[in-house]
Amino acid sequence: MRQRIIAANWKMYKNPQETRSFCESLRKLLPIHMEKNIFIFPQSICIETLKVALASTNIKVGAQNCYFENEGAFTGEVSPQTLFHMGCSSVLVGHSERRQLFGETNESCQKKILKAQENKLIPMYCVGETLEERKSNKTFEVLETQIQEGLKDADLKKLIIAYEPVWAIGTGEVATPDIAQEAHEFIRNTLKRLGNDDVALLYGGSVKPENAGLLAAKADIDGFLVGGASLKADSFSEICKTNLTRPVDAAR
Numbered sequence: 001m002r003q004r005i006i007a008a009n010w011k012m013y014k015n016p017q018e019t020r021s022f023c024e025s026l027r028k029l030l031p032i033h034m035e036k037n038i039f040i041f042p043q044s045i046c047i048e049t050l051k052v053a054l055a056s057t058n059i060k061v062g063a064q065n066c067y068f069e070n071e072g073a074f075t076g077e078v079s080p081q082t083l084f085h086m087g088c089s090s091v092l093v094g095h096s097e098r099r100q101l102f103g104e105t106n107e108s109c110q111k112k113i114l115k116a117q118e119n120k121l122i123p124m125y126c127v128g129e130t131l132e133e134r135k136s137n138k139t140f141e142v143l144e145t146q147i148q149e150g151l152k153d154a155d156l157k158k159l160i161i162a163y164e165p166v167w168a169i170g171t172g173e174v175a176t177p178d179i180a181q182e183a184h185e186f187i188r189n190t191l192k193r194l195g196n197d198d199v200a201l202l203y204g205g206s207v208k209p210e211n212a213g214l215l216a217a218k219a220d221i222d223g224f225l226v227g228g229a230s231l232k233a234d235s236f237s238e239i240c241k242t243n244l245t246r247p248v249d250a251a252r
C-alpha cells in the first residue's frame with residue numbers, strides 16, 4: 001500500500017532559533033493525524049535542534065546528504081550511522097543541487113543508498129532531467145539511467161523517490177500536472193520492472209499551496225518534496241493539508 005508523504009527540504013536555510021520557531025508555528029497549524037506522513041530535512045547542524053523541537057510529534061527528521069562510509073578519515077562528511085543514532089529516519093540522496101554543484105553521480109548515489117539502507121535510513125532518491133535534456137527528448141532515457149544505476153542492489157521496499165525536473169527547482173516554473181504525471185508513470189513502470197511499483201513517488205519543483213491540489217490529484221503523484229514553500233509554516237501546512245487528505249490512487 002503506497003503512502004502519501006510531504007517532505008520539506010530546507011536546503012541551507014534556518015538556524016537553530018528559526019528551526020524552533022518554525023516548529024512552534026507548525027504544531028499549531030497541523031492536525032496531529034498528518035504528522036506521521038511528514039518529513040523535514042534541515043541542515044545537518046540543526047538536526048538535533050529539530051529533533052528536540054519535534055520530540056512529542058510523529059514528524060520525521062532526515063538529512064540532506066550523507067557519505068557512503070560509516071566512519072573514517074573523511075573530513076567534512078556526514079556519517080549515515082551517526083544520522084541514525086541521532087534519530088533520523090531518512091536521507092536525501094542525489095538532489096539536483098548535489099548533482100550539479102557538488103559532482104554527485106549515479107554511482108555515488110548508489111553507494112549512499114546502500115549505506116543508508118544498511119543504517120535503517122530511508123533514502124529519498126532524487127531524479128530528474130535538465131531543461132536541455134527535456135528539450136532534446138531525453139527525459140525518459142535520463143530517468144531510466146538514474147533509476148537503473150542509482151538503485152542497483154538497493155532494497156526497493158525501503159525507498160522513496162522524488163521526481164524533480166531540474167528546470168522546475170527554485171525557478172517558480174512548476175511542471176504541469178500532466179508533465180509531472182507522465183514522468184511519474186514512467187518511473188512507476190520502470191520500478192515495476194525492477195520488482196516494486198509500490199514505492200512512494202513525490203514530485204518536487206516550485207510546489208506551492210496554489211498548485212499542490214492539481215498535482216496531488218494525479219494518479220502517480222503520492223506527495224511532494226518542497227523547497228522554498230516549506231520555509232514558512234503556513235505555506236508548508238497548507239500543502240500538507242491539500243495532499244494528506246486525499247486517499248492514494250484517488251484519480252485512478
Ligand code: PGA
Nearest residue numbers: 169170205206226227228
Ligand atoms: P523548490 O525546491 O520547491 O524551491 O523548487 C524543491 C527542491 O529543491 O527540493
